[in-house]
Amino acid sequence: MQFALLIYESPEAFATRRNDRNDVYLGAWRAYYRALVAAGVYVGGNPLEVPEIATTVRIKEGKRGVQDGPYADTKEQLAGFAILELPSLDAALEWAARCPAASVGAVEVRPLAPETHRRITE
Amino acid sequence: MIKSGQDTQHTIERVARESYGRLVAYLSSHTHDVASAEDALSDALVAALRVWPQDGVPQKPEAWLLTVARHSLIDRARHQRVALASEPTLMLLRQDPQEASVAAEFPDERLKLLFVCAHPAIDPALHTPLMLQTVLGLDIARIAPAFLISPAALGQRLVRAKAKIRHAGIQFEIPQEGELPQRLDAVLEAIYAAFGIGWDDMVGADHHGRDLAEEAIWLARLLMNLLPGEAEVRGLLALMLHCEARRPARRGQDGRYVPLSEQDPRHWALPLIEEAERHLAEASRQHRTGRFQLEAAIQSVHAERASSGRTKWLAIVRFYEQLILISPTLGTRTGYAAAVAEAIGPESGLAVLDDIDLHCASDYQPYWAVRAHLLQRLGKAREAFEAFDRAIGLAEDPAVRQFLLQGRR
Numbered sequence: 001m002q003f004a005l006l007i008y009e010s011p012e013a014f015a016t017r018r019n020d021r022n023d024v025y026l027g028a029w030r031a032y033y034r035a036l037v038a039a040g041v042y043v044g045g046n047p048l049e050v051p052e053i054a055t056t057v058r059i060k061e062g063k064r065g066v067q068d069g070p071y072a073d074t075k076e077q078l079a080g081f082a083i084l085e086l087p088s089l090d091a092a093l094e095w096a097a098r099c100p101a102a103s104v105g106a107v108e109v110r111p112l113a114p115e116t117h118r119r120i121t122e
Numbered sequence: 123m124i125k126s127g128q129d130t131q132h133t134i135e136r137v138a139r140e141s142y143g144r145l146v147a148y149l150s151s152h153t154h155d156v157a158s159a160e161d162a163l164s165d166a167l168v169a170a171l172r173v174w175p176q177d178g179v180p181q182k183p184e185a186w187l188l189t190v191a192r193h194s195l196i197d198r199a200r201h202q203r204v205a206l207a208s209e210p211t212l213m214l215l216r217q218d219p220q221e222a223s224v225a226a227e228f229p230d231e232r233l234k235l236l237f238v239c240a241h242p243a244i245d246p247a248l249h250t251p252l253m254l255q256t257v258l259g260l261d262i263a264r265i266a267p268a269f270l271i272s273p274a275a276l277g278q279r280l281v282r283a284k285a286k287i288r289h290a291g292i293q294f295e296i297p298q299e300g301e302l303p304q305r306l307d308a309v310l311e312a313i314y315a316a317f318g319i320g321w322d323d324m325v326g327a328d329h330h331g332r333d334l335a336e337e338a339i340w341l342a343r344l345l346m347n348l349l350p351g352e353a354e355v356r357g358l359l360a361l362m363l364h365c366e367a368r369r370p371a372r373r374g375q376d377g378r379y380v381p382l383s384e385q386d387p388r389h390w391a392l393p394l395i396e397e398a399e400r401h402l403a404e405a406s407r408q409h410r411t412g413r414f415q416l417e418a419a420i421q422s423v424h425a426e427r428a429s430s431g432r433t434k435w436l437a438i439v440r441f442y443e444q445l446i447l448i449s450p451t452l453g454t455r456t457g458y459a460a461a462v463a464e465a466i467g468p469e470s471g472l473a474v475l476d477d478i479d480l481h482c483a484s485d486y487q488p489y490w491a492v493r494a495h496l497l498q499r500l501g502k503a504r505e506a507f508e509a510f511d512r513a514i515g516l517a518e519d520p521a522v523r524q525f526l527l528q529g530r531r
Contacts, residue, residue, distance in 0.1 A: 028514060028523050035515025039485045093270040094485075103520040 002043060002085055003092040006108040007101045009079035014050050028100035036084065041095065045082030076105045083112070130175045137183040138167055142259030143344075145188055147231035149195065151294040156238075156256055157284045158198060159191075163259075166190035188228065232257060233348040234294040236341075240308035241292050248283050249312035251276060257344075258337055268318065268334050306349070310358050310414060313341045317362050335366055346401075356405035357415030363398035364421035367391040379521035387428035395425050416445040420457075435465035452478065452486050460492045468499040487516035491526060498529070506530075 016025040036042040051070040058065040070077055079101065086092050089109070096107040142163065149159035166187045180186040238244075239252040251269060254260045262280070266273040286292070297305040317338035342359040349355055371389035374380050402418050420441045427433050442458035455478055463471025475493055483489040490513035497506035510530035517523040 024524065024527055027527055031511045031514035033515070034511050035485070038512060038515075090270070097270055097518045098516055100520075100523070102518075 001087065002083055002112040002114075003089070004110045004112060005045075005082045005084065005092070005096055005099060006078060006110065007047075007080045007082070007099065007105070008076040008108065009101055009105040010076055013101065013104050014077070014079065017047075017050070025100060025104070032098060032100055035098070036082070036095070041084045041086055041091075043083040043085050045080065047080035048078060051077040079105070130179060131171075133179050133183070134167065134170050134174060137170075137179075137187070138259060141184040141187060143232045143235065143257035144184065144228075144230055145191060146256050146259075147235035147294075148188070148228050149191060151231040151234055154288045154292070154294065155284075156235075156287055157281065158195060160256065162191040162194040162198065163187065165194040230348070231294065232344065233296060236309050236345065236348075237297060237305055238287055238292055238294055240305070240312045241287075242305075242308065243290055243292055244283050244286065245279070246308070246311075248279055249308060250315040251280060252283060253312055253341065254316060254334065254337060255280060257341065260337065265334075268316075306352060306354065309345065310354060313338050313345065314358060314362070314414075316341065317365070335362070335369075338362060339366060351408070353405040353408040353410045354412040354414050356401040357412055357418050360398040360401040360405065360418035361414050361421055363394045363401070364418060364425055367394035367398065367425070373521065377521060379519070379525040381525070382424060383433075390425070390428055392428070395428070398422065398425070411444070413445065413449045416441050416448070420445075420461075433464070435461055439465045452482055452489065456483075456486070456489050456492055459496075463492075463496050463499075468496045472496045472500070485516055487513055487518075490516060494526070495529070 013025060016023050019026065033042070054070040056067040056069065056071045058067070072078075084092060084095060086095070089111070092109045092111075096102060096109050099107045101107055145163050145166075146156065146159045149162060150156045153159070169190050170183075170187060174180070174183075235257060236253060239256060240249040244252065247269075251262075251265050254265050255262065262277050263273045266276040269276065296302075316334045318334060339359070339362050342355065342362060346352075346355050346359055367390050368382070368385060370391065371385040371387075372380055398418065399422060402415065402422055405415050405418075420438050423434055423437050423441070438461040439458070442454065442461050445454050446458060455474065459471045459474035459478075461471075462474050472493070475489065475496070478489065490509050494506050494509035494513050497509055500506075507530060510526055514523055514526045514530070517526060
């Protein structure tokens, strides 16, 4: 079963991206990534650029609405995602708890929806 | 006497805590209907919150709650007569509710309830949450996070488990002599899971259930009072008391993680250690060794450092050797490796780790933490760095992660 870990970070956590290689938070992420790979559960994933860079598009009554900034106006913002292959939700929650973002932001766990994917793609 | 509102509130909380499991166990032991017993008791507690501040706390609060809960059960049964009018329910209802309140003495069925909660027909993952809910009356919202599960999902699973207890013919009874050790083991495991501290705290984090530690100790004390002749119950209690004694020393003033070997024994809670030692001594008089007594004995050797200033690692190694014979878990073997490394040398410790199937240990954090430290002591910088990396990546507690990140340098 595949699960997405959706990573939410505070502005402070986003700011660590500008730090050098010795930053503790980035170090924790490197270790976490290697642990995922070593356990054979990592399918894919990527960090996202900071939310200030985001642009949000809507079409309302046939008109394009383009908004500077992210979709949700919250303190913690989507910062990236990882797709993991795991036997159960329990296992996914274990890995989410180990994620460095879990202790400074939040990690949302969602199963992928293969049935919906099939109906869209076939 | 009319007490102030806050006093009454405290009294209700205290009575609820002490009586909850007794009342649920008694009310459900005949009907096997734990859920209805809990509902009836919560009606009684709501009534207490309303009545006691006005009329004062009754002389026998537990009997008062029992009487009201019984009436509530009768009302509920009337509402759903068809569903509930099973013979045992009717038998319970036929007893005069005044009778119990006058005597205020009703049998303590909590031991049976504990055995029901940890019954082999119930999903082992639910044993601990069931106990915390039915025996201690803890809120699902408080139990769920400790087990990394959402309150709604846990609630559903507990409802299903209680339906199974009621319909699958799980008996409210104390297991027969031959069955007892195995069934008791399940109860002890469930209590220990609530305590939630791993195999040893040299490298392990304070695990999920940390804030349930006190509840686990409460359950173990209860079990000890109910089964005073069982050595392993005292063993479990001694083990948890030893670990709990070190809680104040496990964090530095800045919140930093302090491993056992670096803890200042002056910060250990001496009364808890003394109590643990008394239980362990009493258990050993029964001459029936077991997993929890051995684990407690290991912690007892660590605790000796408070008086002797040093750790007798060879004694710890001997206890681990016995423990591995009974319980060759990944945690035990990792702890053994760490002890061997201290008693004999890092190469020997590493050899113990090398015997463990890497596939089993791939996401076991303490294995990688011990491995990293041993490789570092052997001067194998590159391999140590990689092992530290795995340990950091698998760590859940930010303080432990920080500790390992510093050790890696």
